[in-house]
Amino acid sequence: MTIAELAAAIRRGELSPHEAVQAALDRIEREDGAYNSFLAVRGEESLAEADALGAPSGPLHGVPLAVKDVIDVAGTRTTAASKVLADNVATADAIVVARLRRAGAIIVGKLNTHEFAFGASTTSAAFGPARNPWDTERICGGSSGGSGAAVAAGLVPGTLGTDTAGSIRIPAAFCGVTGIRPSTGRVPNRGVVPVSWTYDTVGPLARTAGDCALLLDAIAGPDPDDASTTPVAGEPCLDALQLGVKGLRIGVVSHLVGGEVPLDPGVAAAVETALVVLEDLGAHVERVDAAFLRRAEVVQQLVMLPEAAEAHLPWLRTKLADYGADVRARLLAGLLLPSSAPITGQRARRALAEEARPLFERYDLLAAPEMPLVAPRIGEDPVEVDGHELAYRLSLIPYNSPWSCLGVPTASVPCGFVDGLPVGLALTGRRLGEATVLRAAHAYQQVTDWHERRPPSPA
Amino acid sequence: MSTDSTPLPSLAELRALARLQGVEPSDADLEAVLGFLGTVLPTLRALEDRTGRDIPPAGMYHPDPEAT
Numbered sequence: 232m233t234i235a236e237l238a239a240a241i242r243r244g245e246l247s248p249h250e251a252v253q254a255a256l257d258r259i260e261r262e263d264g265a266y267n268s269f270l271a272v273r274g275e276e277s278l279a280e281a282d283a284l285g286a287p288s289g290p291l292h293g294v295p296l297a298v299k300d301v302i303d304v305a306g307t308r309t310t311a312a313s314k315v316l317a318d319n320v321a322t323a324d325a326i327v328v329a330r331l332r333r334a335g336a337i338i339v340g341k342l343n344t345h346e347f348a349f350g351a352s353t354t355s356a357a358f359g360p361a362r363n364p365w366d367t368e369r370i371c372g373g374s375s376g377g378s379g380a381a382v383a384a385g386l387v388p389g390t391l392g393t394d395t396a397g398s399i400r401i402p403a404a405f406c407g408v409t410g411i412r413p414s415t416g417r418v419p420n421r422g423v424v425p426v427s428w429t430y431d432t433v434g435p436l437a438r439t440a441g442d443c444a445l446l447l448d449a450i451a452g453p454d455p456d457d458a459s460t461t462p463v464a465g466e467p468c469l470d471a472l473q474l475g476v477k478g479l480r481i482g483v484v485s486h487l488v489g490g491e492v493p494l495d496p497g498v499a500a501a502v503e504t505a506l507v508v509l510e511d512l513g514a515h516v517e518r519v520d521a522a523f524l525r526r527a528e529v530v531q532q533l534v535m536l537p538e539a540a541e542a543h544l545p546w547l548r549t550k551l552a553d554y555g556a557d558v559r560a561r562l563l564a565g566l567l568l569p570s571s572a573p574i575t576g577q578r579a580r581r582a583l584a585e586e587a588r589p590l591f592e593r594y595d596l597l598a599a600p601e602m603p604l605v606a607p608r609i610g611e612d613p614v615e616v617d618g619h620e621l622a623y624r625l626s627l628i629p630y631n632s633p634w635s636c637l638g639v640p641t642a643s644v645p646c647g648f649v650d651g652l653p654v655g656l657a658l659t660g661r662r663l664g665e666a667t668v669l670r671a672a673h674a675y676q677q678v679t680d681w682h683e684r685r686p687p688s689p690a
Numbered sequence: 691m692s693t694d695s696t697p698l699p700s701l702a703e704l705r706a707l708a709r710l711q712g713v714e715p716s717d718a719d720l721e722a723v724l725g726f727l728g729t730v731l732p733t734l735r736a737l738e739d740r741t742g743r744d745i746p747p748a749g750m751y752h753p754d755p756e757a758t
Contacts, residue, residue: 429750459750529733548712551719560722563715567707567723568730575738577747584748 234294234388234442238335241293248281248293252337255295258386259340265689266362268371268380270300271307271341281337291449292335298391299375300341301348301424302433304328311347311424312355314553315546325422326457327391327433327450334449339387343377346558348393348426349539350374351401351627352609356555360609363405364686365652369606372405374398378436379406383686389437389446395426396531397631399434403643404601404655409672409682410436411443414663415638416461418447419454427538428459429577430531430635438682440644440672444468447665463663471666472673477513479671481506481658482594485518486525492629493616494603501647501654502600505675509598512674519594523586527636528628530583533576536565580636587637591661596671601643601655602630630657640665644672645681653681696731698724 232240240246246254256274263269277295284293298304301311303321305328310316328338343361345353353376354360361376363369364384371380375392379402382390392399394412403410411434418433425431435446448467454460483506486492488499510516540547540562546554547562554562590597603626607614612623634641639662643655656675660668676682699707704720715723 429748526737529730529737532730533734533737544711544713551713551715556722559715559719560726563708563713563719563723564726564730566711566713567704567727569734571738572730572734574747575734575741577750578743578745579737579741581748582741582745 232388233438234291234445237388238291238294242287248284248337249278251293252277252281252295252339255339255387262384262689263386265367266364266380266384267359268343268361268377268384268386269297269340270310270312270343270358270377273304273307273338273340276306277337277339284335287335289333289335290445291331294336294389295339295387296331296336296389296391297340297342297381297387298328298338299344299348299378299393301344301393302328302391303422304338304341307341309341309424310358312344312358313346314357315550317357323422326419326454328422330450342375342381342390345374345376346555347424347543348374348395348398349558349561351397351624353377353402354609363606365407366606367689369608369652370405372401372606375436376402379403379408379410382406382408382436382438385685389435389442391433391446391450392436393423393431393433394635395430396535396635397627399436400601400631400641400643400655400657401627403436405606405653407645407653407681407684407686408436408438409440409443409642409644410434411447411640411642411665411668412634413447413451413665414465414640416459417451417465417663417665419457419460421454421457425542427535429534429538440642440669440676441472443642444472444669461663465663466666468666468669471670474670475512476509476671476674479514479595479667480593481509481514481516481596481598482519482590483516484521484524484597484599486522487599487630492603493619493621493626494600495605495617495649497649498600498603498605498654501649502656505646505656506598508675508678509671512678514671519590519597521590523583524633525629526579526583527633530576530579531632531636533568533572534580536561537568537573538565540565584637595660595667597659599657600630601657602627605649605652605654634659638662640668642668642672644675647681696735698728698731
């Protein structure tokens, strides 16, 4: 069931919040051994919270959800899948969790992540890899890998992840679910372990664009105590879903589909087919040259790495050996970059935003593959993409960094399969244009069924 | 972008920089960092050259000053 269907069934009295939560807990107990998507399950607590709910009031009344384990839930450990925070118990809810609760949701657990949300494979040395429900020998992507896997496997109908450089979009693509990275500042980060203040944002993953709209509307909006939030609320997403795509102008980013950067031919074909569907629905689709966006690939690193190093400095001083080798190396690189790096990066980021402005004036949406390949095997690095051998990390940067750098909303929408593994279409909107992104994704999902496909049951 | 040869610091210099900040990495850690710097430093120089110094750095949260 989708979130919308489950919430409606609860409102109609067909099942109680207790029964909905118990069913999710049973699925997690029965199936998550195959996926390792949950790092903590709030069994008794979530049942007690379901029992304590009053009459239905919020749109998520009684719906069981789960959040990435960098997002605080009061009284529950926030480990960030790291030995560094193994015993860290949150004393208060993150704002996004408080807002989900206010909408009636029940948080049933915390989800696996790449260590400190600082990587794209979700293969924590301390907590073990999250496994892709479509093939448990493959990664879920990351860093919100558990968030993608839990939705794909149907353990919960929706989750929250975080995205700094692709961490919602990548697992959404690899796991065959819908996920949206909102504009930076649209959703409060207070109570979330930071990676990089410039880029961090919380966002939803769910089966459908409609469910993402429901979750995003619940968590978005200014927070007077969080300087990272924009004071403008942004257009509600749910209200816009039915507007369709007729007349929308969609620019297809040429260098991401034209062979300039490695792209699997099967992924390219699935994305091209999806674009034809959007055109058939009435959108104006054309290629656009935006090669200047390639500068974002280094700009993101120059800013993100020093910010992450600064965020981790107390632990780098006292717990360096507790980090996994890959995360430790990236944090130390950020620590030892020249001090000019983040300033140059922020200067180049402003120049990039100014250069991109005409693009967003001309087009309502930009489209590209979310990832250039399907989910690699666990431990497979380098990867091969259309005959090119390259580091997995480098394969994903051209497809993800531009939108993080610009702070604009971007969603991954299931659009096909290659060798039995899901492919995602990236739809990117104007700043605070989440409603348009999700409206296009919703229109696409009304005439396709990729988002309804289910992975095989675990053995 | 330019790939001019950019001098890289030695492991000892990197270790001294880390110590200045109270961090004590291993040789293996520093070799990993050096590999990364070998890739990123030439790119940083090229970006410095092409980005006008009259452009003020973006704010931490919103890159476009005209955006809300």
